Amino acid sequence: xxxxxxxxxxxxxxxxxxxxxxxxNIDLEVRKGERIVICGPSGSGKSTLIRCMNRLERHQKGTxxxxxxxxxxxxxxxxxxxxxVGMVFQDFNLFPHMxxxxxLALAPIWVRKLPRREAEEKAMYYLDRVHIAExxxxxxxxxxxxxxxxxxxxxxxxxxxxxxxFDEPTSALDPEMIKEVLDVxxxxxxxxxxxxxxxxxxxxxxxxxxxxxxxxxxxxVEQNIPEVFFSNxxxxxxxxxxxxxxxx
Amino acid sequence: xxxxxxxxxxxxILTQVLLVGAILYVALQLFHNTQANLEARNIASxxxxxxxxxxxxxxxxxxxxxxxDTYGRAFTIGILNTLFVSAxxxxxxxxxxxxxxxxxxxxxxxxxxxxxxxxEVLRNVPLLLTLFFCYSTLLAFLPSPRKSLAPFGGIFxxxxxxxxPRPLFQEGIGWVFLALGAAIVASVVLVRVxxxxxxxxGNAPPSGWISLGLILGLPAAVYFFTGQPLEFDAxxxxxxxxxxxxxxxxxxxxxxxxxxxYTAAFIGENVRSGIQSVDKGQLEAAKALGLKSGxxxxxxxxxxxxxxxxxxxxxxxxxxxxxxxLAVAIGYPDMVSIGGTIIxxxxxxxxxxxxWMAVYLSINLIVSLVMNWLNAKVQxxxx
Amino acid sequence: xxxxxxxxxxxxxxxPPIAARGVVHGLRTNLFSNLFNSVLTVLVVLLMIKTVPPLxxxxxxxxxWSGGPEMCDGSGACxxxxxxxxRIMLIGTYPMEQAWRPLAASILFAGVVAATVSGRCKKRxxxxxxxxxxxxxxxxxxGGAGLSEVDQSMWGGLMLSLGLATIGILFSVPFGILLxxxxxxxxxxxxxxxxxxxxxxxxxxxITILFMASVMMPLFLPVNLQINNLLxxxxxxxxxxxxxxxxxxxxxxxxxSSGQLDAAKALGLSRWxxxLLVVLPQALRxxxxxxxxxCIALFKDTSLVIIxxxxxxxxxxxxxxxxxxxxxxxxxxxxxCAVIYWCICFGMSRYGRSLEKRGPQTN
Numbered sequence: 001x002x003x004x005x006x007x008x009x010x011x012x013x014x015x016x017x018x019x020x021x022x023x024x025n026i027d028l029e030v031r032k033g034e035r036i037v038i039c040g041p042s043g044s045g046k047s048t049l050i051r052c053m054n055r056l057e058r059h060q061k062g063t064x065x066x067x068x069x070x071x072x073x074x075x076x077x078x079x080x081x082x083x084x085v086g087m088v089f090q091d092f093n094l095f096p097h098m099x100x101x102x103x104l105a106l107a108p109i110w111v112r113k114l115p116r117r118e119a120e121e122k123a124m125y126y127l128d129r130v131h132i133a134e135x136x137x138x139x140x141x142x143x144x145x146x147x148x149x150x151x152x153x154x155x156x157x158x159x160x161x162x163x164x165x166f167d168e169p170t171s172a173l174d175p176e177m178i179k180e181v182l183d184v185x186x187x188x189x190x191x192x193x194x195x196x197x198x199x200x201x202x203x204x205x206x207x208x209x210x211x212x213x214x215x216x217x218x219x220x221v222e223q224n225i226p227e228v229f230f231s232n233x234x235x236x237x238x239x240x241x242x243x244x245x246x247x248x
Numbered sequence: 249x250x251x252x253x254x255x256x257x258x259x260x261i262l263t264q265v266l267l268v269g270a271i272l273y274v275a276l277q278l279f280h281n282t283q284a285n286l287e288a289r290n291i292a293s294x295x296x297x298x299x300x301x302x303x304x305x306x307x308x309x310x311x312x313x314x315x316x317d318t319y320g321r322a323f324t325i326g327i328l329n330t331l332f333v334s335a336x337x338x339x340x341x342x343x344x345x346x347x348x349x350x351x352x353x354x355x356x357x358x359x360x361x362x363x364x365x366x367x368e369v370l371r372n373v374p375l376l377l378t379l380f381f382c383y384s385t386l387l388a389f390l391p392s393p394r395k396s397l398a399p400f401g402g403i404f405x406x407x408x409x410x411x412x413p414r415p416l417f418q419e420g421i422g423w424v425f426l427a428l429g430a431a432i433v434a435s436v437v438l439v440r441v442x443x444x445x446x447x448x449x450g451n452a453p454p455s456g457w458i459s460l461g462l463i464l465g466l467p468a469a470v471y472f473f474t475g476q477p478l479e480f481d482a483x484x485x486x487x488x489x490x491x492x493x494x495x496x497x498x499x500x501x502x503x504x505x506x507x508x509x510y511t512a513a514f515i516g517e518n519v520r521s522g523i524q525s526v527d528k529g530q531l532e533a534a535k536a537l538g539l540k541s542g543x544x545x546x547x548x549x550x551x552x553x554x555x556x557x558x559x560x561x562x563x564x565x566x567x568x569x570x571x572x573x574l575a576v577a578i579g580y581p582d583m584v585s586i587g588g589t590i591i592x593x594x595x596x597x598x599x600x601x602x603x604w605m606a607v608y609l610s611i612n613l614i615v616s617l618v619m620n621w622l623n624a625k626v627q628x629x630x631x
Numbered sequence: 632x633x634x635x636x637x638x639x640x641x642x643x644x645x646x647p648p649i650a651a652r653g654v655v656h657g658l659r660t661n662l663f664s665n666l667f668n669s670v671l672t673v674l675v676v677l678l679m680i681k682t683v684p685p686l687x688x689x690x691x692x693x694x695x696w697s698g699g700p701e702m703c704d705g706s707g708a709c710x711x712x713x714x715x716x717x718r719i720m721l722i723g724t725y726p727m728e729q730a731w732r733p734l735a736a737s738i739l740f741a742g743v744v745a746a747t748v749s750g751r752c753k754k755r756x757x758x759x760x761x762x763x764x765x766x767x768x769x770x771x772x773x774g775g776a777g778l779s780e781v782d783q784s785m786w787g788g789l790m791l792s793l794g795l796a797t798i799g800i801l802f803s804v805p806f807g808i809l810l811x812x813x814x815x816x817x818x819x820x821x822x823x824x825x826x827x828x829x830x831x832x833x834x835x836x837x838i839t840i841l842f843m844a845s846v847m848m849p850l851f852l853p854v855n856l857q858i859n860n861l862l863x864x865x866x867x868x869x870x871x872x873x874x875x876x877x878x879x880x881x882x883x884x885x886x887x888s889s890g891q892l893d894a895a896k897a898l899g900l901s902r903w904x905x906x907l908l909v910v911l912p913q914a915l916r917x918x919x920x921x922x923x924x925x926c927i928a929l930f931k932d933t934s935l936v937i938i939x940x941x942x943x944x945x946x947x948x949x950x951x952x953x954x955x956x957x958x959x960x961x962x963x964x965x966x967x968c969a970v971i972y973w974c975i976c977f978g979m980s981r982y983g984r985s986l987e988k989r990g991p992q993t994n
Contacts, residue, residue, distance in 0.1 A: 016647035082538035093533035116447035264820030357661035372976035570836035
């Protein structure tokens with residue numbers, strides 16, 4: 001169930017790339033257990049927004065508070081936040097020189113200081129969870145795109161994060177592999193893992209999301225529960241976007 | 249059946265026979281000419297000259313040598329000098345090259361620009377010019393022996409070279425070396441045990457620092473304990489020069505500095521393109537997992553960089569060995585220097601050049617084999 | 632079931648806060664982003680403060696630009712030495728009254744180079760222009776057929792360096808291509824000869840090849856046929872360079888996709904036609920930047936001829952600095968030499984990089 005505890009609190013967030021104002025006055029609250037989908041046309045700043053949440057991008061104005069810690073330049077706070085926030089990338093970004101098992105065990109060993117055996121047991125557990133345990137000894141270059149992305153999700157899960165950020169996780173996949181990744185994401189959502197997903201997969205949004213946030217040109221245009229969002233969009237921009245996206 | 253196949257292959261076979269035949273004919277002609285020329289100029293043939301007393305003065309030698317030694321020994325000293333300066337240069341150039349490469353991609357604008365200037369200047373000027381320049385500046389700006397620079401510890405720097413006290417080992421020095429050996433063994437064991445501890449419990453003592461302390465501290469402690477069994481033959485100014493001690497001559501120093509700086513520029517470019525070839529996403533994923541930057545460098549970025557760098561760096565190493573032959577131009581007695589002097593004395597160019605080629609090709613082969621083995625070991629496993 | 636849809640009015644963009652742009656921000660991110668970087672920046676600036684002003688002092692403020700050796704007192708650079716020796720360094724001991732001939736040759740050279748670099752000339756024009764220039768330059772500098780002969784022993788300086796390099800490139804590129812093709816040949820006899828040559832030459836330093844050319848070649852030739860030293864050294868340089876060019880071209884040949892071969896074979900072209908018309912042009916286009924790199928290396932390598940007794944640009948500079956009147960100023964000579972070498976090599980590498988950027992679609 002969605003609790004009332006706010007796990008990510010974004011207030012008045014502004015970001016510039018040089019002189020280009022890419023995020024304008026973003027206010028967003030993510031509660032524990034919520035599943036949020038962020039959508040919008042390309043260039044709207046949605047990827048930038050979630051990348052600000054674990055400080056892969058730096059904001060110049062406004063505050064982001066994750067799990068009680070404010071994101072500033074401070075290193076200590078940053079390390080704490082990155083332990084609690086997991087991220088899944090569009091390009092998977094698995095480490096090609098390590099096996100699948102080593103990819104998963106790396107951070108638990110070096111960041112959470114787990115003994116190797118414990119880390120590897122945890123890794124096998126999550127590999128099993130994403131139905132890919134038999135590939136544990138393989139290298140990423142030997143796996144298909146869908147398999148790699150599932151490994152990437154398992155890698156993020158191994159750190160037992162409180163929030164999972166997804167940056168267009170299926171956009172780089174061949175169509176026949178999208179379903180296997182979405183199934184994993186849906187099963188995570190059903191266990192009420194707090195998730196913030198940037199995605200174009202509206203079927204996933206309809207099934208699982210507690211809230212859909214629509215962004216355009218760097219600001220949040222509207223956000224609503226799926227039922228209302230899809231049937232009764234408030235703004236013309238939203239309507240135009242939906243008509244484009246839902247015609248596939 | 250057979251005849252048609254033969255007819256198909258006839259032009260190819262003919263070409264090869266003609267080519268090989270032409271080469272053999274030319275070779276025979278050359279051989280004939282050479283015989284005639286050697287006789288006409290009264291030049292000896294064969295390698296008997298290697299056991300003849302040479303009378304060559306050589307200033308830098310790793311082994312004991314006097315002008316009364318044979319040409320063969322002189323040439324061997326030359327080979328050793330080539331190997332010594334090449335090996336030392338490879339080590340130093342790699343260290344400097346990695347620093348330059350990392351500096352090139354530094355987020356510090358000033359450092360990155362400086363490294364870029366360094367690379368562009370050294371790569372676009374001939375190595376020989378750099379060597380002459382180093383040699384000239386060393387000689388021009390260093391004082392005469394009477395006015396030597398004396399930074400510390402009995403070291404004297406002047407235009408004859410760098411004079412260092414020669415260590416004379418006394419009784420009891422064996423213990424110090426034993427202690428060093430023990431410290432090294434202990435460090436290796438410590439690193440292994442530490443790794444095992446991290447695997448078991450997740451925490452481990454800082455094995456790197458402890459090892460360093462052991463290797464430096466234990467021999468030092470034993471040294472003082474056994475009454476400091478080390479004396480120095482210090483260089484002493486007598487007349488116009490120094491006597492005693494060891495000397496690093498300007499020729500050697502200039503060659504070393506020139507080779508190292510030149511090769512480091514090329515290695516730096518390799519390292520830079522290696523680092524830049526690692527996908528940006530790797531860094532992001534590692535950061536997102538909460539890994540610290542030291543761990544990221546060691547476990548994610550550098551392994552992938554090395555894989556890309558090794559083939560081109562192999563080239564740079566073999567080039568360095570070949571470039572060491574420029575020693576002949578500034579008077580360092582490497583293999584080419586000494587060989588050139590021998591040719592000047594007895595005109596047996598064919599034998600000497602043959603020996604050069606044999607040695608260089610062997611060194612090349614060994615370096616390539618080692619690096620290829622290294623390369624194969626670090627390849628990524630793919631579908 | 633849609634109710635009224637509102638028009639969305641986007642918020643205006645505002646400029647970034649002062650702290651996020653401008654000079655201070657630039658300094659903070661680029662030079663002082665963290666403690667380590669700040670310390671580095673301070674160290675580097677200190678180093679520069681200590682070294683740059685004395686250098687500028689030596690090179691410009693206290694430098695002597697004209698006059699004789701007595702004017703140079705050692706507190707500054709003696710550029711007068713360079714100016715006095717400039718002619719020797721540039722054209723060697725070429726007779727003074729004929730100096731217009733190398734000058735004319737260099738103007739022609741500049742013209743052909745400009746035409747090549749601009750990329751606007753057809754390939755056919757260039758392939759005739761270069762050999763014509765080569766013949767014309769040889770006539771201008773060497774003499775014969777109307778001009779007085781100037782013996783090759785008087786050729787030297789930068790003119791010699793450029794000559795050795797240009798002729799080296801002109802001959803080693805075709806020879807290297809032949810070697811590369813031969814290495815790929817299915818005829819074992821041909822390929823093993825080519826591989827043997829390439830690996831042998833690439834495994835030894837240029838100095839040994841120069842020694843071979845200079846000292847060994849006279850022994851190989853018949854007693855009554857002797858070639859002058861310059862020609863022997865030039866041949867050595869050509870052979871040396873062609874082995875390296877062969878390796879570069881081999882990379883290009885391997886980069887041409889097999890689909891190209893398939894298509895050409897399907898069209899019924901013979902093997903020689905395929906190689907000449909389809910494979911080779913593409914291979915060369917792929918490796919043009921690397922070839923330029925090889926040319927730069929060749930130009931730098933010509934400086935080694937001092938070891939076999941030819942006085943090229945570097946050689947002349949060194950020889951000039953031994954002049955009794957001007958002792959102790961070799962550093963100025965080397966600096967001048969380095970600046971010229973750097974300009975030429977950097978220019979060539981810039982050209983190579985611009986070719987890389989232009990991509991494999993032009994000549």
